[in-house]
Amino acid sequence: MKLNKLVAIMSLAITSQTTFGQEMKLMDSKATTETKNLYKNLQKLTNKGVMFGHQDDLAYGVEWKTSDGKRSDIHDVVKDYPAVFGWDLGKIEYNADKNLDGIPFEKMRQYIRQVYDMGGINTISWHVDNPVTKGSAWDNTNAVSAVLPGGKEYKTYQSWMKNAANFIKTLKGSDGKQIPILFRPYHELNGGWFWWGKDSTTTDQYIRLYQYTVDYLKNKEGLHNLIYMYNTNTFETAEEYAERYPGDKYVDMVSFDNYQFNKLNGTEADLNQSRDKFKKQIRNGLTILDAFAKEHHKIPAFAETGLETVADKDWWTGTLLDVLKDFKISYVLLWRNHGWMEKEKKFHYYAPYAGHPSAVDFVKFYDQPNTFFLKDVAKENVYK
Ligand code: BMA
Numbered sequence: 001m002k003l004n005k006l007v008a009i010m011s012l013a014i015t016s017q018t019t020f021g022q023e024m025k026l027m028d029s030k031a032t033t034e035t036k037n038l039y040k041n042l043q044k045l046t047n048k049g050v051m052f053g054h055q056d057d058l059a060y061g062v063e064w065k066t067s068d069g070k071r072s073d074i075h076d077v078v079k080d081y082p083a084v085f086g087w088d089l090g091k092i093e094y095n096a097d098k099n100l101d102g103i104p105f106e107k108m109r110q111y112i113r114q115v116y117d118m119g120g121i122n123t124i125s126w127h128v129d130n131p132v133t134k135g136s137a138w139d140n141t142n143a144v145s146a147v148l149p150g151g152k153e154y155k156t157y158q159s160w161m162k163n164a165a166n167f168i169k170t171l172k173g174s175d176g177k178q179i180p181i182l183f184r185p186y187h188e189l190n191g192g193w194f195w196w197g198k199d200s201t202t203t204d205q206y207i208r209l210y211q212y213t214v215d216y217l218k219n220k221e222g223l224h225n226l227i228y229m230y231n232t233n234t235f236e237t238a239e240e241y242a243e244r245y246p247g248d249k250y251v252d253m254v255s256f257d258n259y260q261f262n263k264l265n266g267t268e269a270d271l272n273q274s275r276d277k278f279k280k281q282i283r284n285g286l287t288i289l290d291a292f293a294k295e296h297h298k299i300p301a302f303a304e305t306g307l308e309t310v311a312d313k314d315w316w317t318g319t320l321l322d323v324l325k326d327f328k329i330s331y332v333l334l335w336r337n338h339g340w341m342e343k344e345k346k347f348h349y350y351a352p353y354a355g356h357p358s359a360v361d362f363v364k365f366y367d368q369p370n371t372f373f374l375k376d377v378a379k380e381n382v383y384k
Contacts, residue, residue, distance in 0.1 A: 024297045027249050030224045034383040035180040038121070039227055039252065041382040042299050046330040049370030051377060053084030053123065053333030054351050055304075058111045059103045062339040062353045069107070069114055073337050073353040074373075078366040081374035084182075084331045085115045086304075090127035090137065092167050093160035100127055100136075101336065109170055112181075116173040119378030123182035123229075123303075123333065126164065130195045131157045143195045144205040148212060161213065165221040178225040180383065184303060185213055188233035188257055189244050203244050210246040229253040231303050234281055238288045253330070254293050257304035258282050260319070264311055271312055278307075279323055286327045302332040306350030310358040316365035325370070 026039050045051065054074055058081075060066070061073035074082050087108055090100030098104050112122050127137040131153045132146050147157035171179040189206060192199035196209060210230075217223045230251045235241050245251070258281055262274035286302070293300040302324070307315055324332060337349035352359045365371055 038180045051083035051331035051372040054082040055086035055336040076354040083377040116179045140200045183226040184229040187231040191233040206244045227252045232256045234258045253299045255301040255303035260307040313357045316361045
């Protein structure tokens with residue numbers, strides 16, 4: 001073997017070791033044992049394949065609205081659950097009974113426990129209302145300066161964070177342990193639609209908000225079961241991705257969201273165009289994310305994606321996996337299976353259900369050795 005080839009192979013081995021190696025540590029030095037173990041096992045799993053995640057998976061599906069927590073559109077198709085389950089805290093700020101999409105918090109708590117008990121992983125986002133106007137998260141009226149120390153809604157926001165913290169504190173497994181959560185606050189930060197987004201905040205304000213939230217939950221509330229995620233929406237350059245990064249001491253995982261959009265007019269041309277654009281975007285995004293994760297020693301994830309109604313029957317292997325197979329990424333999460341939306345007069349869902357045209361291809365996706373669902377992950381005992 002030529003020396004330069006040997007050096008190349010050795011440096012490759014070293015790079016991949018330092019990427020997801022032992023020195024990657026949670027930024028919270030007081031993290032619970034289960035949380036530390038989960039982080040360590042996420043690194044291990046990321047080297048082997050990609051976990052499949054789904055938002056609100058156990059709560060409802062396209063054709064059903066309530067369940068005992070066993071039903072899942074994914075399970076109906078592959079007889080296995082996702083490995084990662086997404087939940088959203090929107091409306092916890094008022095101690096409401098239900099979240100913004102109608103899931104009773106009481107039930108959410110049970111689902112999260114069930115996931116942990118089964119050996120799966122929970123991730124939480126928070127579409128928190130605008131603290132100034134009390135409009136939705138999508139009300140992008142400037143609000144960040146008002147909630148930072150000295151601001152006029154500081155006290156209100158403290159109480160909102162307290163309500164979120166109190167809910168998180170109640171998340172315990174049957175073993176009595178605090179359940180580790182991949183927490184993804186202030187997501188899609190480079191979009192302009194949320195009040196913490198680019199159109200309503202400066203870079204400095206965003207970073208202060210993120211850091212202040214972490215410090216509050218970790219130091220004031222004493223929560224040590226959170227793995228913090230940095231999350232952007234679609235982006236083009238490494239500079240754009242890094243612009244509002246709150247720093248290595250505040251983040252454990254790095255991620256982005258990116259959806260495929262087509263006009264859903266059913267034409268071949270429309271689909272081909274949106275598919276090409278999406279594949280290009282996510283390949284570019286994952287390439288930049290991979291380099292950023294390596295440089296900062298963080299675990300990468302593809303935190304939200306999907307094509308509404310999965311209007312492409314080979315989407316799972318032909319589009320999603322066709323790009324993901326070239327990257328090391330901890331998980332990919334598909335957004336929620338709401339079903340029919342009366343107001344919008346359209347279907348809103350991102351994962352297949354039994355009998356859906358893409359279900360056959362989804363089984364193919366499931367059968368790949370490098371796509372992980374609950375059975376694969378439960379075997380690994382990720383909290384041990
Ligand atoms: C959006 C849509 C909304 C939902 C929100 C928060 O993408 O699914 O219907 O309220 O996410 O889950």
